[in-house]
Amino acid sequence: xxxxxxxARATRLGDPGPGAPMxxxxxxxxxxxxxxxxxxxxxxxxxxxQLFSDLGVSTEEGVPSxxxxxxxxxxxxxxxxxxxxxxxxxxxxxxPVKCVLGALHRAIYEDLExxxxxxxxxxxFEQRAAAxxxxxxxxxxxSPEVLGMAAARHLGRSDEPSCKAARILASWAQEIFQPLQDxxxxxxxxxxxxxxxx
Numbered sequence: 001x002x003x004x005x006x007x008a009r010a011t012r013l014g015d016p017g018p019g020a021p022m023x024x025x026x027x028x029x030x031x032x033x034x035x036x037x038x039x040x041x042x043x044x045x046x047x048x049x050q051l052f053s054d055l056g057v058s059t060e061e062g063v064p065s066x067x068x069x070x071x072x073x074x075x076x077x078x079x080x081x082x083x084x085x086x087x088x089x090x091x092x093x094x095x096p097v098k099c100v101l102g103a104l105h106r107a108i109y110e111d112l113e114x115x116x117x118x119x120x121x122x123x124x125f126e127q128r129a130a131a132x133x134x135x136x137x138x139x140x141x142x143s144p145e146v147l148g149m150a151a152a153r154h155l156g157r158s159d160e161p162s163c164k165a166a167r168i169l170a171s172w173a174q175e176i177f178q179p180l181q182d183x184x185x186x187x188x189x190x191x192x193x194x195x196x197x198x
Contacts, residue, residue, distance in 0.1 A: 021188040024096055028103020031080050031180075035108060038076045038176060043069070047168055054165040055156030071155045074129045075169070077108065078136045079176040086177075087184040096189055144170040 022030065042048050043063060052059050057068045064072070081101055088097045109122060117125065132154060139150040148170030152161030155169070 020186075021190045023190055023192050024099035025103045025192065027187060027189065028100045028105075029107045031084060031100070032104045032107035032111070034180065035073070035076050035080050035104075036111070038080075039069075039073055042072065042076070042172060051165055051168050054162045055152060056158065057156055068155055070125065070128075071132075074132045075136070075151050075155070075173070076176070077105075077129060078133050079173045080104070080180060081133065082137070082140075083177055083180040083184060087181050088189075100189075140173075144174060147173060 049059070049062055051057075052064050052068070057064045059065075063069070081104065084100055084104070085097060088100065109126070112122065112125065113119075135150050135154070136147060139147040145166060148166030148168070149161060151169040151173075152165045153159060156165070
């Protein structure tokens with residue numbers, strides 16, 4: 001089984017409940033865990049095996065290669081990052097958003113390092129993530145279909161991915177956006193060090 005697949009074995013994350021107070025660091029770490037749960041769920045879904053087949057992505061025991069799994073992880077990271085930005089920019093200044101996203105990325109990168117990503121590989125991964133975020137942001141501005149095509153090209157390394165594969169990838173992002181935004185709308189961000197309400 002590819003090394004990177006070990007990262008997808010996320011433990012289930014407890015729901016803190018509507019309106020739960022969290023510091024920025026706690027919320028960032030919580031959303032990072034949601035990213036891993038999403039990756040785990042998608043790799044185990046029936047749709048994923050068909051998707052990888054359509055895109056010509058090699059798999060081992062149903063798990064795609066490390067490079068394809070990394071691309072899928074980045075796509076899911078972007079979908080979660082976008083949701084955080086969509087919810088918090090209208091109601092706060094930029095600093096809380098930056099703190100939450102910083103904590104989110106730190107948590108994911110720490111997980112990557114624990115699973116064997118080297119200090120030399122990590123900056124390359126970060127650069128690729130930044131480039132993909134840019135691509136996906138502008139693709140979604142055009143349409144969900146264009147977003148799905150962009151994700152399919154990166155995941156499958158083909159300039160002509162199937163429309164079906166693009167639809168699956170676009171639907172995966174859409175399935176993250178609204179539920180996560182609904183969850184985040186109810187979160188109360190509290191300053192570090194504030195006592196948690198009983």
